[in-house]
Amino acid sequence: MATTGLQHVAAMYAGVVAPPLIVGAAIGLSATDLTFLTGACLFTAGLATFLQTLGVWKIGARLPFVNGVTFAGVAPMTAVVASTHDKSDALPIIFGAVIVAGLLGFLAAPVFCKAVRFFPPVVTGTVITLIGVSLLPVAFNWAQGPDPAADDYGSGTHLGLAGATLLIVLLLRRFTRGFVKQIAVLLGLIVGTLVAIPFGATDFGPVSDAAVVGFPTPFHFGTPQFHLAAILSMCVVMVVSMTESTADMLALGEIVERPADERTIAAGLRADTLGSALSPLFNGFMCSAFAQNIGLVAMTRIRSRYVVATGGAFLVLMGLCPMAASLIAVVPRPVLGGAGVVLFGSVAASGIQTLVRAGLDRDNNVLIVAVSLAVGIVPITAPEFYHAFPETARIVLDSGISTGCVAAVLLNLVFNHLGRDTDAADVTHPMEGGTELTGGATGVAPPHAPATP
DSSP states (O other): OHHHHHHHHHHHHHHHHHHHHHHHHHHTOOHHHHHHHHHHHHHHHHHHHHHHHTOBTTBOOOSSOOEEEOGGGHHHHHHHHHHOSSGGGHHHHHHHHHHHHHHHHHHHHHHHHHHGGGSOHHHHHHHHHHHHHHHHHHHHHHHHOSOTTSTTTTOHHHHHHHHHHHHHHHHHHHHOOHHHHHTHHHHHHHHHHHHHGGGTOOOOHHHHHSOSSOOOOTTTTOSOOOOHHHHHHHHHHHHHHHHHHHHHHHHHHHHTTOOOOHHHHHHHHHHHHHHHHHGGGGTOOOEEEOHHHHHHHHHHOOOOHHHHHHHHHHHHHHHTOHHHHHHHHHSOHHHHHHHHHHHHHHHHHHHHHHHHTTOTTSHHHHHHHHHHHHHHHHHHHOTTTTTTSOHHHHHHHTOHHHHHHHHHHHHHHHHHTSSOOOOOTTOOOTTSOOOBOOTTSOOBOOTTSOOOO
């Protein structure tokens, strides 16, 4: 039970520590505060895993789910950081928004499990793809070095370390099997850090300064603040997270041969949302199910929820040991950047896999994806696009995930739910010439295309 529980931790560890690293770096936290934030996220991930696997009352799916910090919230949280003049207020604003979004999600769980038909793969796949694409620039910035103002920022040494780490991860994924393959990203971080030592890029100071035992003091970064724009942004993330969790519960239910019914989904969503609402009390972020651990359950055929609960216990212990949490602060930014390309790119690839099942042979769905992706990519490709809008509005607009999600949901309603579905089996691609039907006559194709009956 201990070894298989640790395997679940190893498979999701990099995913749990990445969000606090990204947000902490954006704020400019010291190594000590970054270690504290990372430990807090590990601690709250363990608590959320307990809530999901063991359950209490009508809370918890009681399936072998690992819960941790969701990637979906990273881009909106960095947008909050960017729009906050006093960076010391950024985390309290984020925590306040997560608390409200979590509580609203908890209340909406019984209704949401009935309304999940409004979030089909064409919507969820688009949003998941945007999450990965939005995070890739973070990996590219990490690869160039820790300080954009430094002379060696973007130097051959830094890019070489990032490339070496990426190569190590790819080789491990290609030529290893089983447990080693599952933790390829974690091993890549370790080997990349060792390779960086001769280049003077590794600093072991955070480990030597960290205590062996500690507790994530409630409200360490300040009392939560409640700003409407940030709350709206995190509510969008909560909807995305609940949609992903619903899909994960359905998939895991099939794997463990206990199909998830409406009651199970509602209980699982309550655990996700309550865990997210409680997480900021201990300085953690929004929590959600980790899909990679579902693959681990399928691969190992170990379906016991108590094994996953054991993994949650290890997460709590790591959160209570600042020295263990500080290890991630030792990893040089270029090494993180190399691993981040795989980590964040995998998120985008997961979204593309979902879109493959979305029925892109239909014009309506192609248009939904095309426009939603375009809207979501605006803040990435043109960061100043919304510069004339009020700052409160920019917190939402500068998050490609939020805007892309809203666009996908609205377009899906317009094209696939409102009115009579005019999509036919022989529809054309939106970039191709259509046919012009007049009564029962044969359609006449445009001059540049062959005639189509």
